[in-house]
Amino acid sequence: MSTTAHDPLTGPGPGPGAGPALAADDYVRRVREALADLPPDVVDDLVDGLPADLAELAAESSTPLADRLGPPAAYAGELRAAAGVAASGSYAGRPQQRGPSWSTRWRAMWAEERARLRKQTWWPAVSDFARTVRPAWWVARGAIVLALVLFVVFGVRWGSSGAGVLAQLVMLAALLGAVVVSVELGRGRWSRLRWVPRTVLVANVVAVLALPAALSWGATTPPDDYGQAGVSYVTEEVPPASGLYLDGQVVSNLYPYDAQGRPLSGVQLLDDYGRAVQVGEDQRVQWSSGTPEAFRPAVDVDGTTRWNAYPLRTGTGDAVLPEDVLPPLLVSSGGVAVTTPDPTASTPAPGASTPAPEASTPADAAPDAPAADPGSAAPAPDASTGASATDVPGADRP
Amino acid sequence: MDATQLLKGVLDAAVLAVVEDEDGYGYDVVRRLRGAGLDEVGDASVYGTLRRLYSAGALSSYVVPSEEGPHRKYYGINDHGRLMLADQRKTWRSFSESVSHLLEPAEGPR
Numbered sequence: 001m002s003t004t005a006h007d008p009l010t011g012p013g014p015g016p017g018a019g020p021a022l023a024a025d026d027y028v029r030r031v032r033e034a035l036a037d038l039p040p041d042v043v044d045d046l047v048d049g050l051p052a053d054l055a056e057l058a059a060e061s062s063t064p065l066a067d068r069l070g071p072p073a074a075y076a077g078e079l080r081a082a083a084g085v086a087a088s089g090s091y092a093g094r095p096q097q098r099g100p101s102w103s104t105r106w107r108a109m110w111a112e113e114r115a116r117l118r119k120q121t122w123w124p125a126v127s128d129f130a131r132t133v134r135p136a137w138w139v140a141r142g143a144i145v146l147a148l149v150l151f152v153v154f155g156v157r158w159g160s161s162g163a164g165v166l167a168q169l170v171m172l173a174a175l176l177g178a179v180v181v182s183v184e185l186g187r188g189r190w191s192r193l194r195w196v197p198r199t200v201l202v203a204n205v206v207a208v209l210a211l212p213a214a215l216s217w218g219a220t221t222p223p224d225d226y227g228q229a230g231v232s233y234v235t236e237e238v239p240p241a242s243g244l245y246l247d248g249q250v251v252s253n254l255y256p257y258d259a260q261g262r263p264l265s266g267v268q269l270l271d272d273y274g275r276a277v278q279v280g281e282d283q284r285v286q287w288s289s290g291t292p293e294a295f296r297p298a299v300d301v302d303g304t305t306r307w308n309a310y311p312l313r314t315g316t317g318d319a320v321l322p323e324d325v326l327p328p329l330l331v332s333s334g335g336v337a338v339t340t341p342d343p344t345a346s347t348p349a350p351g352a353s354t355p356a357p358e359a360s361t362p363a364d365a366a367p368d369a370p371a372a373d374p375g376s377a378a379p380a381p382d383a384s385t386g387a388s389a390t391d392v393p394g395a396d397r398p
Numbered sequence: 399m400d401a402t403q404l405l406k407g408v409l410d411a412a413v414l415a416v417v418e419d420e421d422g423y424g425y426d427v428v429r430r431l432r433g434a435g436l437d438e439v440g441d442a443s444v445y446g447t448l449r450r451l452y453s454a455g456a457l458s459s460y461v462v463p464s465e466e467g468p469h470r471k472y473y474g475i476n477d478h479g480r481l482m483l484a485d486q487r488k489t490w491r492s493f494s495e496s497v498s499h500l501l502e503p504a505e506g507p508r
Contacts, residue, residue, distance in 0.1 A: 049471025053425035082446020111421040
């Protein structure tokens with residue numbers, strides 16, 4: 001298509017060193033001249049935007065435009081032929097949209113950026129890669145949008161516990177449906193409908209913005225509903241550093257019993273670092289009576305509030321003991337309760353922390369709960385009863 | 399087979415497809431067509447096709463003013479254009495399948 005013959009009408013024109021915009025303008029001028037038989041507004045229409053484009057073309061290399069595009073007359077001929085302009089000049093033009101609206105301005109900015117990217121040499125490789133990875137984005141987009149919808153509309157957090165099997169199946173089906181919709185939209189289905197492309201654009205933006213939040217949701221567990229047993233998809237919660245926990249369950253009160261199995265009150269507890277053993281601040285509420293009642297702390301002679309004096313009371317009466325009495329411990333002459341080495345004589349109470357044989361292991365910090373008579377294996381509270389009362393010296397450790 | 403002649407038949411569809419993917423100005427569309435493998439496509443043909451499609455109501459256009467120099471003319475696809483393109487996609491698929499099948503080398507001795 002490219003020839004080196006110059007246009008016989010107007011001579012050789014400016015050389016390659018004359019700046020791309022100038023060269024482009026000159027070329028366009030000559031194209032216009034070749035179209036002079038057409039009405040002026042038709043010519044304007046045909047040539048609209050050409051100077052800028054040819055300037056870009058000219059800036060890309062030093063080869064003159066005429067060599068790359070052919071003589072302007074030939075260009076003009078091809079242009080009018082492709083545009084469907086009859087030889088007589090009749091041309092079904094359309095009035096052009098004047099004055100870009102806000103949305104077209106936005107589209108223009110976006111398109112400019114993309115066009116500029118396309119000019120880069122690395123663009124084809126990156127673009128190919130992105131195109132290959134695109135289906136993965138469609139899948140992720142479907143999941144994210146579904147999670148968002150569930151959260152906003154139903155207040156349900158993805159993967160939250162407390163849902164029955166049926167609910168989980170429904171969620172799974174919804175996820176599959178959302179992914180299928182997203183993939184089909186990505187493939188271009190339904191794009192004829194007026195509102196679809198814009199909706200998809202909005203969904204894309206929302207999904208991208210929600211991506212960090214969605215990633216962090218997947219990494220943490222939402223807190224379990226209190227009292228509900230549910231299936232959690234992710235790892236169990238690690239108890240926070242403050243408060244009392246036993247085997248993962250919150251402890252909100254402790255009930256000390258002495259060696260004779262009688263309940264004690266006003267027992268002040270310290271741990272092995274000398275810290276006051278205190279129920280966590282959020283947990284100082286009694287639930288056992290049905291309606292939650294807040295505990296009241298004890299006050300010592302110095303006026304200091306004490307939360308490590310057990311059992312905690314609510315102020316409306318005595319603490320509701322889990323057990324009236326416990327089986328008394330065996331006490332040796334030294335006044336310290338000992339464990340019995342005879343396995344038949346002691347029975348581990350159901351629900352107690354350790355079985356009898358294990359309790360005879362020396363230097364074991366686990367508290368033991370041997371029962372004197374096997375028959376009275378009363379169910380013990382969750383908290384073990386190995387605490388040393390203030391009137392019995394020495395720790396109850398084998 | 400002359401590729402230029404073949405190209406003339408499908409240029410409309412090719413231009414529509416490129417603009418459907420992303421709005422573009424003339425030279426940008428040319429670049430994308432060439433990048434897709436249509437090296438022979440001529441600038442003027444693409445420009446003319448864009449004008450013609452615009453006149454036919456298949457494309458919308460808007461002008462982006464520029465401080466440095468002349469303005470850029472962008473084209474975007476509209477609903478009518480999408481319908482046209484869907485039509486042409488169907489036509490091309492059936493046509494190309496038929497021709498490919500015809501041109502398959504004969505299997506086995508005759």
